[in-house]
Amino acid sequence: MRALVILALAIASPAAAQLSVDVDGTIGDDLSIAVPAMPTPQVVQTGANPSATDALGRAVAEVIASDLRGSGLFKPTGPSGVRAIGVGEVTAPQFEGWASQGAAALVQGFVRANGNGEITVGCYLFDVALKTELTRAGFAIAPRDWRRAAHKCADAIYARLSGESPFFDSRIAYIAESGPKNNRIKRLAIMDSDGANHRFITNGQTMALTPRFSPDYKSIVYLSYLGKRLRIFIYDVAAGRQRLVTESANATFAPRFSPDGKSILYSMAVGGNTDIYRISAGGGTPVRLTNSPSIDVGGSYSPDGSKIVFESDRSGSQQLYVMGTDGSGQQRISFGGGRYATPEWSPRGDLIAFTRVTGNFRVGVMTPAGGGERLLTNSWQDEAPSWSPNGRVLQFFRTSQGGNGKSSVWQVDLTGVNERRIPTPIDGSDPAWGPLLP
């Protein structure tokens, strides 16, 4: 995607009374923000879905409003129920009118066909009370990529108002599930962070589990039961091919990419004893990192690649441990009641997310030293959190109880207040959030 330099220049922000939202705040702090449909200078059919540039302008506004609403920090209105604007109004808002409707901020923009097969999506963020522009962004893109432009606009707005890094323009790999509980079909699938652009990758004949995107999104590492064995494959998204990561007579599972994408952590069970290993993503000789007669499994790198958090039941129950990337200095960091599992290091480095098992499963966070534990969800089974690219939001899967128990993908922010389900065509588990798209 090509960002338009001239539009992407942020205007200097006013010194006084700036609009902002606090990501650590509560739901009462939601900022009201109007998002009218984006007009087009001339209605042109683009071949995208929707095709006409005026319909695209409305759809872009809908995605921006949905992203902002889903973050839990904003109370967007529109494009339904707010006044349509003209093209000439895009950079010259009628502030008084928006103020009278209670909008503190305003997002306006346009969609234009460029005549070369591309469209331009431009968006602008205004402070309604101060009558000033806060930021702008523009993208020249293939029409079929219009949702990415909308996510980029929402990212620019989120970043400007929250002071945090953006995260909407990103993708999720997960396991799509269907069928009865005792014979579930589990397929590898990918989608945008909001559930759109969904695509199944495996056909369900072989069980797939625990996917992870490579940092460049070019490949997905996952566990496959192909050949009735537990083995780790790397799937090349563009080529549609996969290759085995390591050949072993033993079960290999729980794969994780290193932050630079060059290494893969995995677990291998030898005669009933599971330990953690590392191997080059290109193959080669594995390096054993743990060596205990217990179950050592999973693992997640710190964003600087210097440490690994993993789970082990060496104390008698599952707990979290941190070690060097060569396996040195293994230290337990979780000490609360119950068991701790599925640790994932935040891309910001400041927190580790986990599943806490005390009968129920709950998603929580603690510092890498094990302090400041907070549980963010409270349901029957909330499992396996995965961080948003900015380390402010977690996706996880929620399983319901009983014979008809289903799993679904959910999202919660670090306040624990803003929780919502991510729409998937069928049931879902094991969401793995990739980094911000380039």
Place this chain on the structure above:
Amino acid sequence: MKNVTTHLVVAASLIALGACAKKKVEDLPLPPDNGSATATGDADADAGRPLPGSQEDFVASVVADRVFFDTDLFDIDAEDQATLRSQAGWLARYPQTRVTIEGHADERGTRDYNLALGDRRANSAKNYLASLGVDETRISTISYGKERPDAVGSDEGAWARNRRAVTVTVR
């Protein structure tokens, strides 16, 4: 005559071991007869009886095709030992048959951990069979973690049924 003798030996050994076998001695199958008796026997008498050496024969012949575990545990208790002894006895009669032991966990653990736990349980059963003289190369293991429950409920009874290692013959 030979058949009857072997039958009695098998039955006697089970009784002597004091195992809490779940099948009555009368239900124990006849051992294979190396073909001669079957070849000359009345075909009608064999109708409905599983093919000797088949998965159906295995299930019908042994105390149970599976052993059960306590929460998070993987030890083989006395009841499991009796079950696995009956499996080892059957395997001794069909030395060409290989088996896969499928290890499972209940739904109250996380996914990756349960894959490791299922592997532990499958290997416990495998090691016990090996200690009874079954060649290890005949036994493979696979863990399904919590992904393939036998009982679908979310209650103690269902969970107890799902913490299992199931022996399946491989054709």
